[in-house]
Amino acid sequence: MIEEELFHVLVNIILNISIYLILSLSLNIETGFANIPQFGRLTAALVGSIAVGGIIGRVAAYLAGLPIGEEFVRNNARLVTEVNKYLSMNPFVSASLLILALITAVLLGTLVGLLTALPALRLKEAYLGITLLSFGEILRTFVYNYEPIVGGTLGVMIPSFFVFTGQYEVFASLLFIVLMAVTCIAIAERISKSPLGRVMKAVRDSELAIQVYGRSVIRIKIYAIVIGSAMAALAGALYSIFPLVRSSRADAFDRYNWTFLPWAYIMLGGVGNNLGVALAVIVMSIARSLISIYKHEITNYLFNIDATWLEFILMGLVIILITMFKPQGLMPEKPAFTLPKSKIEEIRKRVLEEKATS
């Protein structure tokens, strides 16, 4: 019994870490590298969830020979159960649907990134932040009320794409999500060291200087938003297909969890530093999960005050104290080396030798 409980705690913590890792890194690319106040992180994440629940869910139903129109939303629970039966008999189909789902999510994320970037980037600072926030709220209100997309207030269930792994479903999907998170770290690090990433950081440091060097600031910012949104859509999609969640609902994508928490994490970890962000995500996710798991015990200690509020106080204080006393974050950003240190050393030696011989 205790082992089972521990397993659930661990699953919860690892899922939180992986999803927030992808989300925070995506935000770091936009905010940390290119200085875009992305207060609408939930837009792309919600789009990723819609891609899985609204589009690939229907594709799966179509393949299983079930209705995909109005019926799909109205009798969703029954239909998805039947889709799951079909998928469990066709492991190959479910695996390819999983890949297709993630590709769709990333493509739709790219598209929505482009759509928000084009009109929004004429604005600056607070205006831009609030506009991006409003885009998120508009999309969320719309999806929440418009049933044909993902069932409006009730949401839709998502077929189990990992059903072919049998009793190891939770474990396999968790492993998959962790792998995706690690890939995202690698991608974010690669971007950080690439010419594109360095131009993004230059835009952040001085737009004027970059214009002088003949680069288009708007274009760089669009790249940042598009890459960030694609990544955030992936996070939304992965969260939605996890076996213990397996649903797509607009109200699950709230401002606190899908925009403000990633902001808190990147501020804590160090704006612009991927590894710092990863560290902050791991520490804070564990803290949050522990608070939510031991809620009742903490509540009893605290004269019946609900432990949920402790989480808010913790997050608030982290943001306030970090911005006031350590604005660089836990791990301040360092200049990115494009080559490994050993290689730089090697080149230096060679140059010195050449000088000595000549």
Add this chain to the structure above:
Amino acid sequence: MLVIALTSLAYASILAIGCAAITLLYTSTRVFNFAHASMVSWGFYLTFIFHKLTLLLPYLLMPLAAVIVGFYGIVIYLSVVRRLIHSKASEITLMMVTLGVDFVLFAFLNILIDFFYYNFKWDIKNVNIVLRDPAVISIAGSDIKAIYIIAPITALLLLFLMHLFLTKTNTGIAMRASIESPILSSILGIDVDKIYVLAWFIGGVFAGLSGSLLTMLMQGSSTIGSDIVVMYFAGSIVGGLQSILGGLFGGLLVGLSERLLSYSLSGILPWIYSYRFVIPLSMLVITLLVYPRGLAGLVERK
């Protein structure tokens, strides 16, 4: 129809007061105040709690609630914002830090609610005292509630007082000067820091007042502030974030369009009422795309 129009007007006036608060803080200290959400919630709940304790008419208790939230403003400025302004933090950093303040204020409000809920067994998780609002007169069979009159009059009165304060008093003129150019005004012997404290106090009072007036119009829980804070943001940005007058007008416009416009359109398009949040937000986006500095850019004196 009359009641709908009056409700919309009252709601719009309440929004306008809050938008004036956001605009004032942005123009004076460059802080786009995310903590506004919780300050509104605090005003909302303090009025309710005082009403529960004293059983007086809520209107009499609103000034007290608003002043308390005003003191929160002072505390936020002195403990957090001042230090960051001195270290020349960017607008985004200032926004983020008020978000942290928002979380803390929200948590403490809920702790207070839990305290009354568990220790005094108060039915407090939801505020619903709309019906305590007395009807003033009755026109054509529909009751005219006091809030329909009080909210617009309060907004007008605040507008008038702020205008008097900013143009006729020394402190007000000093405040305008500090908004225009903090360095120049400090050379002229104005204590800019004190002016900022005052601005945060007024901002807090307005936010609190906006929240406490809401008790007479809506029912809600501790999340009421964050539920409608996007409307406050939309109103202040449509107003241009440049003058308090603009903020008031922006709030009025957003409030009226959310309520009145969606109601009148619902005659033709019955489904539109669920999407009423989308109308003001789309308005915000369109305004910004056409006039990137808000509507105030149109009337700005050259």
